[in-house]
Amino acid sequence: MINTKDSSYLEMAYGLAEKAKGWASPNPYVGAVIVRGGTIIGHGFHERPGQPHAEAIALERAGRLARGSSLYVTLEPCVHWGRTPPCVEAVIRAAPKRVVVSSLDPNPIVFQKGVRRLRAAGIDVTVGLLGERNSVLNESYIKYITRGVPFVTLKAALSLDGRMATRTGDSRWISSPETRDYVHLLRGEHDAIMVGIGTILKDDPRLTVRHPQWTGKKIVRIILDSALRLPVQARILTTLAEGQVLVFTMNRASYRKRAALEKRGVEVIAISGQSRPIEAPEVMARLGERGIASLLVEGGSRLLTTMIEEKLADKLFLTVSPRLIGGETAPSILEGEGVRLVRRSWRLRKVSAFPIGDDIIIQGYF
Numbered sequence: 001m002i003n004t005k006d007s008s009y010l011e012m013a014y015g016l017a018e019k020a021k022g023w024a025s026p027n028p029y030v031g032a033v034i035v036r037g038g039t040i041i042g043h044g045f046h047e048r049p050g051q052p053h054a055e056a057i058a059l060e061r062a063g064r065l066a067r068g069s070s071l072y073v074t075l076e077p078c079v080h081w082g083r084t085p086p087c088v089e090a091v092i093r094a095a096p097k098r099v100v101v102s103s104l105d106p107n108p109i110v111f112q113k114g115v116r117r118l119r120a121a122g123i124d125v126t127v128g129l130l131g132e133r134n135s136v137l138n139e140s141y142i143k144y145i146t147r148g149v150p151f152v153t154l155k156a157a158l159s160l161d162g163r164m165a166t167r168t169g170d171s172r173w174i175s176s177p178e179t180r181d182y183v184h185l186l187r188g189e190h191d192a193i194m195v196g197i198g199t200i201l202k203d204d205p206r207l208t209v210r211h212p213q214w215t216g217k218k219i220v221r222i223i224l225d226s227a228l229r230l231p232v233q234a235r236i237l238t239t240l241a242e243g244q245v246l247v248f249t250m251n252r253a254s255y256r257k258r259a260a261l262e263k264r265g266v267e268v269i270a271i272s273g274q275s276r277p278i279e280a281p282e283v284m285a286r287l288g289e290r291g292i293a294s295l296l297v298e299g300g301s302r303l304l305t306t307m308i309e310e311k312l313a314d315k316l317f318l319t320v321s322p323r324l325i326g327g328e329t330a331p332s333i334l335e336g337e338g339v340r341l342v343r344r345s346w347r348l349r350k351v352s353a354f355p356i357g358d359d360i361i362i363q364g365y366f
């Protein structure tokens, strides 16, 4: 039986889970609240890999009071010995009367087993309330843990007429300072940022997270560079202390250039295959193997087009600014011939939008 207080306590648990944004990945964001006689006697969230899970922290805080209580947790308690002991066993030992689980854990080693084990121990378990909140909060984790590849968000700053730059390649700045600030937080919520070598050669970006409120982990910066054109003096290579730089190239790239970049502290990964551009699906698989659960692709237009056409993108995040740029050769996010008929176009789902000053942020899913 669900009662009206249940959703409020779960909301609190979600509020806690969100505190781990930018830290917990590739683990999920999870929060827990323990209630007894209308009083919160324990709460917690999973802060980062290797740290205790949300329920373990909340149970520890509640101590013996947990007996006969209600435990609210955003994700199904785990059943496995990983970096920490199984949460279900800790829950059973603490003996709450009731456990309210918002979402099952899509991790195949946990899925449904946690709930089954709790029920087998005689605990009343409710599952599914506010589950859609978990689908959004943990969208990266869900894809990564079930498919082994990162959740991919394409990001671009556009003019009202859909241009990412002028015909001469000038793009600084299409969006307002407030929007650019906001986008730094978006970077921080991802495990890695990726660009094509063209963007490095044109803009020489640092791809670091620069925001006063940002205290999260380091972000991996990835460059797709089939011919290893990355200059040894690129600005990004002066920021290695702020996160690793990974370059994907092709097997036949110059050995000497590779050695020079490696000496500068860059990790170079060669992908086999003859055709340019680099096989993007292979890159995604390699990133998944390295525990990268979420990837923000920041351009340029060739890379964005590849990600869309190869169906590797999950989400699109656009900032649109009230300017008109024009120019037939000014780049947009989808290059090439384009579709012949509107009914063949890419239609996004679950679209939402909000303003920042005069700019508009639009996001949607592929």
Ligand code: AOF
Binding pocket: 027, 028, 029, 030, 031, 045, 046, 049, 050, 051, 052, 053, 054, 055, 075, 076, 077, 078, 081, 082, 083, 084, 087, 105, 107, 110, 145
């Ligand atoms: C929970 N509560 O707060 C979290 C869970 O590497 P480990 O040992 O931390 O395990 C990570 C896995 O544990 C992760 O993939 C997911 O299945 C589960 N995460 N489970 O009961 C939590 N963070």
Ligand code: ZN
Binding pocket: 053, 054, 077, 078, 079, 085, 086, 087, 088
């Ligand atoms: Zn656990």
